[in-house]
Amino acid sequence: MSYIPNTDTDRAEMLKAIGVESVEELFDDVPEALGYPDLHLPPPVSETEVLRELREISEYNVDLEHAPCFLGAGAYRHFVPSVVGHIIGRSEFYTAYTPYQPEISQGTLQSIFEYQSMICALTGMDAANASHYDGATALAEAVVMAVSVTRGKRRKIVMSAGVHPEYRAVVRTYTQGAQLTVIGDTTSATDISSLAEMTDADTACVIVQNPSFLGYLEEPDALRALADAVHTAGALLVVSADPISLGLFAPPGDYEADIVCGEGQALGGGLNFGGPYLGYFACRKKYLHKMAGRIVGQTVDRHGERGFVLTLSAREQHIRREKATSNICSNEALMALAAAVYLTAMGKTGLRQVAELCYHKAHYAARQLSTLPGYELLSEQPFFKEFPLKCPRPVEEINDYLLDEWGIIGGYDLGRDYPELANTMLVCVTEMNTKEEADLLVEALGSMEEEA
């Protein structure tokens, strides 16, 4: 095995130095009856063979490089500049562990510090951490943090139904041992003002997603009014936001959010069948010490030179154990690096340009699709890059047809999560979709109705 340098000669010398006869002797503490079980695994293969095998397996997937795609719903196909892969592919970055020894980890530490700065820039918050596993777990940790900020005395979480259904599920999984009540997400029609009405002295936080899972943009004034109501009640406002939308639209800091988190996969990450992704997380300065996860801070070395270290670790599990703010240890550092490289490549003007392209192309597609007989937009509410489209038949039926007959990957079936939205498709259009693709989708849906 090429990954193991020891030769039989090495092994013999090492055993002699240890003072044992055989490797088996080193395992004398293992109960004899249970030792050396046969593992029934397929016979090992060489590198050539494994490459062939994995390529063949991968080819059983319909990949989005070969199929126009209108599927989003929390995982997005955005342009990933070549520089991203080249930087995160440097093994100085990817073969390092968590930067526990700062003097030989300045590359990781400085890049995270820059990432934290860019996340603060995007969200309008004061401080960001080094990442969570994904948008869903970042939101669940925001809930845990809000409960802790309100000293564990408040037991109610008000969560909009506009939050991604799987994020809502993860919030419930994370809090099942904590005796919290989660309300507010029973109907898809939750509006911002109704969330304020549900907020009271027992509420730890109110959660909204903007743009919502249905793609709609919430009015900044309504959000500001919600923030006022939430703060008056002594609770925190948590906002889950698509970071690409923040290239164009008001940062949650502008409407007084306390915690901003979300899925950062769109920032230079691939789709990767759902992971690894990136949970970004930022908050106001006053809540800093309740934030979970790694945080990088600036300091100086013995000679007064600037350097970076992991800091405020008195919050963390390796120091505080059962009293830690969270159990998180490993995070998604390499995806945070990808996000930093992406945001640097896009820069001040590029990210806005990407967001505008998404906006214009999605609105073009929406206009064209709503001209089709039997199809109409669910509402006139402003949206970003996704919109619900009412369809004349079940979405699953349409998607099967689109894939089989046209090689198109259709949108998300909203009926899966919202029974009242049966036959409604969440259509996603990004800068990666060309006008031709949108026109093809319209043509395909049109001919489906003609054939029917």
Add this chain to the structure above:
Amino acid sequence: MKEPLIYEISSPGRIGVNLPECDVEQTPLPEEFLREDLPLPEVSEVDLVRHYVRLSQLNHGVDKGFYPLGSCTMKYNPKVNEDVAKLPGFVHTHPYQAPCAVQGSLFLMYHLQEFLQEITGFSGVSLQPAAGAHGELAGVLMIRAYHESRGDHKRTRMLIPDSAHGTNPASTTMAGYETVKIVSDDRGNVNLDGLRAHCDDTVAGLMLTNPNTLGLFEEYVQDIAGMIHECGGLLYGDGANLNAIMGIAKPAELGFDVMHFNLHKTFSTPHGGGGPGAGPVGANEILAPFLPGPIVVMERLDESCEAGEDWEEEAYCYDLQMPASSIGRLKAFYGNFGVCVKAYTYIRMLGAAGLRQASEDAVLNANYLLSRLKGIYPLPYDRTCMHEFVLSGPLPGTMDVHTIDIAKRLMDFGFHPPTVYFPLIVPEALMIEPTETESKETLDAFADALIQIAEEARGNPELLHTAPHVTPVSRLDEVQAARKPVLQCLKG
């Protein structure tokens, strides 16, 4: 050696990427929704590349040199793993594509579940957790859900040895349980009398790492399992140290009910400077119904699934399913799939014999390194070790030399220091895990360095106190960083 911040090399008007023109008729933007300013850097592509390449050069990684960070299993990360994880069929698949359109991904996940079950003896595996601690949370929530399902509501305490990783008690708190600390005995095992004294009908379970964080195999693991099961509790396995026992013993047969894997340790996937990892969780038949989901199942092919027509295992296809009594979702989608691709590839290349060889050589390397350092550094628990061992920093005949000084001085020799000050039960701990992918020459060079440092500690302690000397920055002031936090470089 200083690299400016990316904001410090920013210059208005520069762009790092060329984007396409808009090819559709534009729609007016809703003015009242827009942001005013976006303070991101402005640099050209070449500035960007040089900045990050220079930053990368300030790092130590496995590809640069020895990284014996105890409990982290910093083995070599095979390059073929990186290549296969970048195959377009894996990278460019959306998690919500219809199962029929992603049979390749589901096939891989299903068979990785099966491989991990076979290696450990568990009857079910969920790939959903994204890291070890995430798997721990899953496991404790599963134990909780099991007790609740039986109407057994009085079990609120989780027993945790004092040698355990900090994530164990932290995960326990997140799951709503109280932590009870169990002391270790003078051989580094769980103290059986201490454990027995805590075993009653309020015990939800015990979280045990085996081999434990001292690098020692729990000599009475079966008795421990018996004791916990007898009082109605369940045994959680922290799988961080699985690298010592692949093909040597199956955790399920040792008595564990549920365990997490660290694919980024045992199964060679790189750690990425902190992540992504993957922390699948395995369970026996009692707890498997409670696994987080969805998991991948293999089904007989029917009309609803046509992908099997030219598929190797013709009569089957793969689908996602929630386990019967699942604790629910632990993250969006299905786990860190890209990491799973690498672990699958590793297991396919090693096979059963290769995995056992890896464990045997990991343990051999650790014991060899220990044999070279024993007698020079204090060894609190003098036993045959598994894949790692723990020395104690205070060197006989030295004054005011601490483990931190030894660790920093090691950097001058081109080595990453071991894990330090953990486990907490060893004063000034140095936890050393060489892994199987290091040669005898590397182990000897590392031992020579530590032996030289021990001599320096007596003859020239200042050399240690001022270390490191050849790194991009000298020793950093962590106190100042925490006292006056500067966490970003923008105003405010």
